Each structure stands twice: as C-alpha cells, then as structure tokens.
Amino acid sequence: MIAIVKDSATPDQLDHFVSWIEGRGFKTNVSRGENETIVGIIGDTTKIDPFLLESMDIVDQVRRVSEPFKKANRKFHPEDTVVDCGHGVLLGGGNFQVIAGPCSVEGDNLWDIARGVHEAGATMLRGGAYKPRTSPYSYQGMGERGLELLCEVGHSLDMPVVSEVMDPRDVEGFLDRGVDVLQVGTRNAQNFPLLRELGRTNAPVLLKRGMGCTIDEFLMSAEYVMSEGNPNVILCERGIRTFETRTRNTFDANAIPVVHHLSHLPIIADPSHATGYTRYVRPIAYAATAAGADGLEMEVHDDPQNALSDGAQALTPTQFSDAMRRISLIRSAVEADLD
Structure with missing residues (x-):
C-alpha cells in the first residue's frame, strides 16, 4: 500500500504520520520526488483501512x-x-555506463586490457577472481591475488571495479580489498543468504538475472537485498535459458522496458553471456542500448583464443572500440529530440 502525501504537508506532519504507521507494526519507505512524496507501507496492509488513511489531512490518496x-x-x-x-x-x-574487462583476471595482461577499454570509453572495470564454473575442473580464478590486481589496475585508472562474490563469508573481504561493485552471478541470483548479506552493506550490488528467473522473481531477488537496508541495486539482464541451442542463452530485450515500467532500479545488459559468441555480442549490445538499458557489461580480452575462461564470447580491444562508437551513435539517435 502507498499513501501519496499532500504538497501542503509539513516535515513534522510527515514524521508524525510515519511514526503513526510504524507504531502499528508496519515498515515504511518514504520517497521524496520532484512532484510528490510517497509513503510506502510494508506489511499485511489488509489490517489497515484505506478510508481511515485518506481521512487524514496529510494524505491525498x-x-x-x-x-x-x-x-x-x-x-x-x-x-x-x-x-x-x-x-x-x-x-x-x-x-x-559501460563495464568492460576479461571474464577472469589472469595476470599482468589485465593492464593492457584495462587501458584499452578505458581509452575506448568504458567507465568501469570488470574481472572475476573467483569463478563459478559448471565443471569443477575448469579454471576457478586467481582468488585473493586476482582481487588485489583487479583493484590495483582499476583504481590506477580511476575506474570503479566490479567483481563477482559467491559466498556470504567473502563479502567483507571483497570490500576491504577495494572492490567497488559486488556482482551476483546468475547461479546465485536466488542465493538468499548471500543476497541478505549484501543487503547489510551499503555497497552497490550488480544483480544478474537467474537463468530461469521470471522478471518478478528477478525483482524479488533485488527485494532481498533492499529489505536489509541496501538500496544500491543494479539489475542486469544476461539472457535466460530456453529451448534454443544456437546461442548460450536467449537475450530477453523485453525485460529492459518491463523492468523500467515496474521498478525504479537501473538495469544494464550483458550481451556477452547472453549470446556466448563474439559474433553476436555487438548486435545484442546495440539492441539493448536501443531498448533503453542504463548500461552494458561486456567481456574484452587481448587474446581471446588463449583466454582461460569464456574466450569464445570476448571482444578484442579493437572490436570493443568499434562497438563503443556505434553505441554512442545509437544513444544519440534514441535520445534525439525530434521536435
């Protein structure tokens, strides 16, 4: 239930109204916008008489x-x-914003990759130090040393660092080592202990859609983080699993405008994991941009053929630079004032 507050309400009246609601066992969420103030009432609102609320001087509807x-x-x-x-x-x-970098931090080649994506216009650096892999025999990442290298490289270029955390026990360590944005991968999109632990921080959380999650389930995963007090959630559409086998996943372009309609949270797109093949990454990046995504996350590697993970979907720095120029043109076209 939401109560829209009258423009004439004073701060004291608003505080009194919120206290009155919370005194009856409900949680509140106050949102002050440019045009109106909304008090969200969270709990079993069947116990509240909406006509009683509307009878109050402070409440518009x-x-x-x-x-x-x-x-x-x-x-x-x-x-x-x-x-x-x-x-x-x-x-x-x-x-x-565009987040770019290798799937996994592999070593000092990260410096060249980072400089390349930064020069092309990427504003955030991604890289996995702990990798969730389908096979236990696949490369699992550099671990702690990878995190340290990622933060060293990213921060030297004044770029926020994005890296995936898998275990609630690792959250504090990621933050202590300087990771700016904590990523939740598709396999952990419904790892509720992890989501709750991230919610107890104030760090930005990049939440990827689960490979089998509906949009409502995706938003409920964000709700787990936010319910613990952390409002800094970035959603990421990265494709869902369908019966199609020609691509790694099926990119759901619908999700971008639907999420914007349902939620105030920003949503970005990951065309690399959505497609699984370099040849398809750029077209899907363009489609996501045109659909209104708030950003992109893309995998870039200086030698994809020899990458330790996901080389088949990585762009070279040259390909990434070309993509960034086209993305800029698409954004200009979509945002153009035709009047």
Whole structure:
C-alpha cells in the first residue's frame, strides 16, 4: 500500500504520520520526488483501512500495491534510482555506463586490457577472481591475488571495479580489498543468504538475472537485498535459458522496458553471456542500448583464443572500440529530440 502525501504537508506532519504507521507494526519507505512524496507501507496492509488513511489531512490518496516486491517497486519510488559506483561514476537516471574487462583476471595482461577499454570509453572495470564454473575442473580464478590486481589496475585508472562474490563469508573481504561493485552471478541470483548479506552493506550490488528467473522473481531477488537496508541495486539482464541451442542463452530485450515500467532500479545488459559468441555480442549490445538499458557489461580480452575462461564470447580491444562508437551513435539517435 502507498499513501501519496499532500504538497501542503509539513516535515513534522510527515514524521508524525510515519511514526503513526510504524507504531502499528508496519515498515515504511518514504520517497521524496520532484512532484510528490510517497509513503510506502510494508506489511499485511489488509489490517489497515484505506478510508481511515485518506481521512487524514496529510494524505491525498491511498493505493494498494499487488506486486510482492515493494522496495524495488516504482509505485513506492517513482523517481529513477541513481547508484553511485565510486570514483564519480553514477549509473541510472540517464547516466549510461559501460563495464568492460576479461571474464577472469589472469595476470599482468589485465593492464593492457584495462587501458584499452578505458581509452575506448568504458567507465568501469570488470574481472572475476573467483569463478563459478559448471565443471569443477575448469579454471576457478586467481582468488585473493586476482582481487588485489583487479583493484590495483582499476583504481590506477580511476575506474570503479566490479567483481563477482559467491559466498556470504567473502563479502567483507571483497570490500576491504577495494572492490567497488559486488556482482551476483546468475547461479546465485536466488542465493538468499548471500543476497541478505549484501543487503547489510551499503555497497552497490550488480544483480544478474537467474537463468530461469521470471522478471518478478528477478525483482524479488533485488527485494532481498533492499529489505536489509541496501538500496544500491543494479539489475542486469544476461539472457535466460530456453529451448534454443544456437546461442548460450536467449537475450530477453523485453525485460529492459518491463523492468523500467515496474521498478525504479537501473538495469544494464550483458550481451556477452547472453549470446556466448563474439559474433553476436555487438548486435545484442546495440539492441539493448536501443531498448533503453542504463548500461552494458561486456567481456574484452587481448587474446581471446588463449583466454582461460569464456574466450569464445570476448571482444578484442579493437572490436570493443568499434562497438563503443556505434553505441554512442545509437544513444544519440534514441535520445534525439525530434521536435
């Protein structure tokens, strides 16, 4: 349930109203937008009489919200959320960012990759130090040394660093070593202990859609993080598993406008994992940009044929630079004022 507050309400009246609601056992979420203030009421709202609320001087109107995700819901928070990723990089609310780098941190070649993507216009550096792999015999990442190298390289270029965390026990260590954005991979999209632990931090969380998750389930995963107090969630559409076998996953372009309609959270796209093949990465990146994504996450490697993981879907620095020029043109066309 949401209560839309009258423009004439004073701060004291708003505080009194919130206290009155919370005194009856409900949680509240106050969103102050440019045009209106909304108080989200979270709990079993069947116990609240909406006519009683509307009779209060401070309340303009009351609406019930049927979706189970409350904090991630645009009805509770009409304004777009803008996430501060560190180093002056903002994502969401018109701030478009590109995250690029290798699937796995492999060694000192990270310096050349990072410089290349930075020069091409990427604003954030990605790299896996601990890799969740389908096979236990595949390369699992450099571990702690990989995190240290990733942060050293990224921060030397004044780029926020993005890396995937898999275990709730590792969250504090990632933050202590300087990781700016904690990524949750598709296999952990419904790892609820991990999501709750991330929610107890204030760090930006890049949450990838589970390979079998509906959009509502995707938003409920974000709700797990936000319900613990962390509002800094970035959603990522990375393709879902369907009966199609010609690509690694099926990229769901629908999810981008649907999420923007349902939620105030920013959503980016990962065309690398969506397709699994270098030849398809750039077209899907262009499609996601045109669909209104708030950013992209792309895998780039200086020698994809010899990459230790996911080389088949990595762009070379030259290919990435070409993609960035075209992405800029698409954004200009989509955002052009035709009047």
